[in-house]
Amino acid sequence: MSDTAPLVKIEGLHKSYGGVVKVLQGLDIEMKAGDRVVVIGPSGGGKSTLLRVLMGLEQIDGGSIVFGGKPYISANGNGKTAIDAKVRRSIGMVFQHYTLFPHLDVIGNLILAPMKVRGEKKAEAEARAMALLTRFGLAQKAKSYPAQLSGGQKQRVAIARALMLDPKLMLFDEVTSALDPELVAEVEQVILQLAKQQMPMVIVTHDMWFAKNIASRVIFCAGGVVVEDGPPEQVLGSPREERTREFIERVFHIKH
């Protein structure tokens, strides 16, 4: 795939809950393979919903998503959403809460999907899992259960678990919002490490420092549409739109 062909092409995305609460109202985003997109915006503006739709977790009311040149998600008119499960497997996601399976130890969490979804052999999956855990400084936690881990360790394990399936795109939905402040950095470091290896990603975050350091592009989403889209210096530094400016001043306490 050339660097100019879009990795993700979202067109006219509409999504409502029960037809009443309109969360996404005609969203268009094109993402290149080298992009690390940070999505910011007011709560209820559709950021998390966008990520959930991208992961194939939600039905949509209209629009389509093409991934890597293949049709991935589309609304087919009669209220049904067509989701290509095969395409979905090339996307990984990390959530805010309750991400690990509590009855499995760390290594069990990592090897479940590779074994069940891809039919990988246990020894093989375990070897890959150990390599990832070592890379993330978690090797000595392989046999621990989620309840024995700190919030930061849990999120790092969740990231490792998603990487076990070799995703071509990673989605991070406010992965540090539920963490104690002193644990945020260790999780962000892991994501920055992935960014250095050119992993395409879409990140929803409220952490200004993190957004600035990781984004190649920042999208400001409000009222279910893209209000502003550009490089981080522009959107975070000198936003063109009044709504973006207001939001950034309020949330990040920055006066322009």
Next chain:
Amino acid sequence: MNYSFDFASVFRNFGPLWDGLLVTIELTIAANAIGLTFGFVLALLVMSRSPVVRLPVTLFIEFFRCTPAIIQIVWFFYCVPMLFNVFLGSVTMGILALGLNLAAFNAEAYRAAIQAVPREQLDAGVALGLTPFQRVFYIVLPTAVRNSIPVLLTNGIGIFQQSALVAIVAVQDLMYQGKTLATQTYRPIETFTIVALFYFAVSFPVSQIVGYLERRREALAS
């Protein structure tokens, strides 16, 4: 009160009480076998999206939950033979009545535990590419079954106590033997005290185990 206690007359007749306890334990184990398995099936059916499946099962569960166990036992004992022309022996009828009663309560325990599995666990399963069956089998059930164990044990030991009701339909359980012995010896105080201690000696350790499991689960909850 110048009543002179005579526990010796009860101890002399320990044999029947012991036999009664064995019948009570047999009833409890068999009822739990039905309750744990059939209750699980009921729980899955009651969560069905199809009302054709869900409504009759809901009715069945609520019938057993909303009527006294003693009525259920009497009904099984007298009405089932008349309506369906089957009688399977008093112990079997007792086991069926107690087992179905327990299944209804256990179905609720399983359902609550299944629905308490956080939504995001399932989302994580989708994100990892697991099929709907795999999500239920590898994510929901292991957590749900584990979380329902304290309630299942409480229900199970409840049925051990409720099983005393089958004495009224002449099942020769611990309660029945106690009643007989009390009449024979004219020693109701001593007999029923000993019978109560029998029930206590079995129930109390189990309720302690339930307490321990719940404390451990709270400590492990993340």
